[in-house]
Amino acid sequence: MNHTVLIGLGVLIAILTVVAALGLLPSLRIVPDNTHFDFTRFRRISFPISAALSIVAITLFFTHGLNLGIDFKGGTLLEVRAKSGAADIAAMRTTLDGLRLGEVQLQQFGGPENVLIRVAEQPGGDTAQQAAVQKVRTALGDSIEYRRVEVLGPRVAGELLAYGMLGLMLAIVAILIYLWFRFEWQFALGAMIANVHDIVLTIGFMSISQVDFDLTSIAALLTILGYSLNDTVVIYDRIREMLRRYKKMPMPQLLNESINSTLSRSIITHVTVTLALLALLLFGGHAIHSFTAVMMFGVVLVGTYTSIFIAAPILIYLGVGEHREDAPDTATPAKKNKA
């Protein structure tokens, strides 16, 4: 089925390409030209909303916590599939409970033949985890296919968590330094606030949805960071350009103009990223499911909102453009001031 669909889509692309090259397609404007939305006025609503959401997210983090995956918690995870027919979860549960390995979770996913087994971390360090997985394998026997087995000792799990967090901080600091170098410090600070806002909300999402928080989640968070900044930088670039060009324009208006003139790009880009993520979410399989779900939330929902409603308006409070007439052009980097 999949191949016919793919071939069909390929043919569609070929036809569209020819039609487009011949100039026969009507022009499609997703965002009309010359929009004039007053985005900055929304800051009186968006800032309190963001603050409230951040508080909710932080509260959730402390009350619900994150569903730490095996990478960070340690323990054993087995993904098994019955060699024929549906897996008998009840029988497997009885067998595994008989092993007295503490908390054992069994969960069906993606079809009746697949079962995910999680065995809590065993007391007694690394060798105890190994002994546990050996017991499970022996008890379940050869009637099932072992599709994935992961065993992590408590120390490695702790190290991975520390490393992941360290990486996240490191990325934020590195990007901050870069922005400081390329823009003025207010921009760097604004981007950083937007950044932390993104991460806090996404962590709130992970807490609510209780998706596994593991190494791939850190990867998702870092990607969200990259994308959101990508967006923010595009708008900041425009703001900087406008600041040089219009020395007397009031800041709220200047910010609005900047956001509006990049709006079409923001939306088109987000449609394309959403399309790519949608494909991963629908067809990428469960191994990267939580990864793409988190990314969808972070990039598509939070990232765009942040760039437009937080990162740009916050520059007003950070005092960008207040002293333009006093200090024309001297504070700007030497590059790119031909406008």
Added chain:
Amino acid sequence: MLYFTRWRALGIILTALIVCLCAVPNFFPEAQVKTWPAWAQRRLVLGLDLQGGSYLLLEVDSNYVKKERLDQVRDDVRRTLRDAKIGFTGGVTVRNDAAEVRITKETDVQPALAKLRELSQPLGGLMGSSGQRDLEVTDAGGGVIRLSIPQAAMLDRMRKTIEQSIQIVERRVNELGTVEPVIQRQGNDRILVQVPGLQDPTRLKELLGKTAKMEFRMVDTSVPPDQAQQGRLPPESDLLMSASPPPTPYVVKKQVLVAGGDLTDAQASFDQRTGEPVVSFKFNTSGARKFSQATQENVGLPFAIVLDNKVISAPVIREPITGGQGQISGNFTVQSANDLAILLRAGALPAPLTVVEERTVGPGLGQDSIEKGELAAYVGSILVIIFMLVTYRLFGVFANIAVAINVAMIFGLLSLLNATLTLPGIAGIVLTVGIAVDSNVLIYERIREELRGGRNAISAIDAGFKRALATILDSNITTFIAAAVLFYIGTGPVRGFAVTLGIGIITTVFTAFTLTRLIVAGWVRWKRPQSVPI
């Protein structure tokens, strides 16, 4: 912005073409690529999550290494002081990272210090000139001399232990007959073992989990084992248990007649009389001499074959064994005889290894992941391509050509680097398609704006490129920083994601700055457009 010299245009096209061509070996079967010249053999490596296999992270027990070193120091101290006829009370104690000895006579302390300092050797290797030594001998006051191991010496010892362990691990893994295992040092005390295609690492873990310290020692017949168990163990003997059930105690002398290091070969075979699986072995010359001498002196007495402090068997020496070879029988199955032979051939690990992380992916799941990843990548790309065509029409065609070349270049670069493709890595490529399109969107939207600002077609295109490219650079560098950090902290699949994301950003910037411009410039030269259909 729209003018390219002929040579520059040629250079850009050639660069893109060469990078794309690097991806070619991936489309041929591996066996065929193997026959090509070495420079053409670079290709993508599938990660363990896609091809299936086992990943083990082993840790060398640093406490064991330290304790073993201190035990050795203790023996050295005893011997040195005895040889020098210096009296000490209470024996040599090993506690808290140091060995301590109390010298009986006050006047002996200085000579003892001088003698014991001779035990301390300068650290070898490239750092030998640093003046560091492998033992610190200090006067702790009250006649107590303290011998501790400095940090640098400990690190040096760990480094050597890891190096030796890696060699042994390599030999043991290779005995399993697996394809292209990867064995690497990780950090100060860990070894990473990746075995593609291995579905059940149980046997591998068993092989790696044994130190395989083999010793031939005499059984101490002066005390029956049950009395020794009640605490009447002679100081020169150990109480060891049997390797096979039921656990039987043996009293075995501490002195080692011959050690496993003197073995040159070991093979699993069958006993000619009983038909049981046995392991036959050969000693080297010095081992053969020691063994023959020991057996001559002890005819009629039992000796113990000890592996990792467990007694495999304790046969009685019927006659001197002078040929330098023999066989071990001890309730083996064919498999366990084979495993013991492997362990003996590969040699003993200098310190025990513990598995601290294990990840195994079965071939079924790997294949599923490849199929799903491919499907998602196709569908994602197709959706994006259609969207771009509908949105930008002719310029959408340009963008799609640029993105297609971009993706081909990603595969080219990944192959050139022999990079590992993982499932998150495929996700990274799909996301790169999103970013790559974004650079085109930035340029096109800027052109639209410049057109609205009243510029003519060519000047709008020129200004659009000029202004958008700076933004593209800025925005991509931030994402690249995130990818670089991810590469640094990540392992396995996550690192694969970082690699594709990072390479994707590089190719995206390259395409935006050169290819997209070249395509549009070509179109402008050809058409001399009055308006831009964008």
